[in-house]
Amino acid sequence: MDDELNKLGSDLSRKLGSKLTGFAVNHGELTIEVGRNQIKDVMTFLRDDEAYRFGCLVDICGVDYPEREERFDIVYHLLSPWKNLRLRVRVTTDAVTAVPSIVEVFPAANWFEREAFDLYGVEFEGHPDLRRILTDYGFEGHPLRKDFPLTGFVEPRYDDEQKKVVYEPVQLMQDYRDFDYLSPWEGMGTAIPGDEKASVVEEGEGKS
Numbered sequence: 001m002d003d004e005l006n007k008l009g010s011d012l013s014r015k016l017g018s019k020l021t022g023f024a025v026n027h028g029e030l031t032i033e034v035g036r037n038q039i040k041d042v043m044t045f046l047r048d049d050e051a052y053r054f055g056c057l058v059d060i061c062g063v064d065y066p067e068r069e070e071r072f073d074i075v076y077h078l079l080s081p082w083k084n085l086r087l088r089v090r091v092t093t094d095a096v097t098a099v100p101s102i103v104e105v106f107p108a109a110n111w112f113e114r115e116a117f118d119l120y121g122v123e124f125e126g127h128p129d130l131r132r133i134l135t136d137y138g139f140e141g142h143p144l145r146k147d148f149p150l151t152g153f154v155e156p157r158y159d160d161e162q163k164k165v166v167y168e169p170v171q172l173m174q175d176y177r178d179f180d181y182l183s184p185w186e187g188m189g190t191a192i193p194g195d196e197k198a199s200v201v202e203e204g205e206g207k208s
Contacts, residue, residue, distance in 0.1 A: 005030040008052075008085070014028045016042060031088040037077075039091050040100045046078060046087065047105060054078040054087055057102075060112035061121040065184070066146045070094045072122055076102075100179040119144040 002025050009023035009030050019038040023029050034042045046054040056079040063073040070092040078087040093099050101124040102109045113124040114133040121142035124130055132139065140153040154167040 002028070009088075011051075016045065029086065029088055031090055034089055034091050036091045036093055036097070036099055040090070040102055040105060041074065042089065043078075043102045043105045046089070052080050052085060052087075053082045054080045055086070056081060057106040057108045057112070060109060060116055062116045062122060062144065064120060064144065064146045068092075070097075073118055074099055074116060074122060092120060095121060098123040100125050101127040101130075103127060118142070121145065 005028075007024045009025065009032065012032060013020050013023060018035075018158075019042050020032055020034055022033040046052065058077040058079050061075050061207070063075065065071050065073070072093050072095070074091050074093065076089040078089065079085070080087075091099060099122060101113055103113065103124075103126070110128070111133060113127055114130060114157050116122050117124060117127075117130055118132040119142055135143065136156065138154070138156075141148050141151070151170045153170060155170050156165050156167050158164070159166045
């Protein structure tokens with residue numbers, strides 16, 4: 001299987017030329033690396049090429065690597081029902097540079113790109129309606145970024161005087177506490193208080 005995928009990667013590299021910056025096969029999946037500004041042309045080629053016919057866009061997702069200069073991976077998953085092939089296409093971008101939208105190539109990308117914008121803050125240039133799709137009105141930040149706080153920035157509540165939902169900065173009602181719990185799933189190296197009683201009971205039962 002890997003040999004076939006490597007052959008596919010080499011063939012796509014030959015056909016796409018400089019638009020494809022690399023490819024790799026991992027866990028039985030082929031991933032090709034594409035320049036950000038070339039993504040629209042590449043996706044059009046993959047859809048229309050008679051040899052492979054990647055006509056189905058399954059998903060678009062994001063990955064955040066805050067330590068990198070271009071911290072975001074935008075990953076496109078394609079399927080060729082005619083050839084029984086799957087392909088992963090990846091581009092990178094930073095927090096301010098937009099990625100060209102592929103809605104004109106795959107209309108199904110509309111909501112996928114909105115989701116990536118909502119959760120990661122990645123903008124898609126040329127998208128017909130780029131607005132949030134999962135978070136609430138007035139939501140601040142992008143919750144799948146690694147630097148997004150677990151509490152969020154604001155919290156909603158119903159204001160009886162204004163007769164509407166309002167958003168206010170998050171207020172923690174108590175100081176943060178560090179609970180020292182021992183997980184039984186990880187195997188405890190110390191005894192739980194009270195375990196010594198069990199050994200006493202076992203000794204007493206043995207004597208009787």
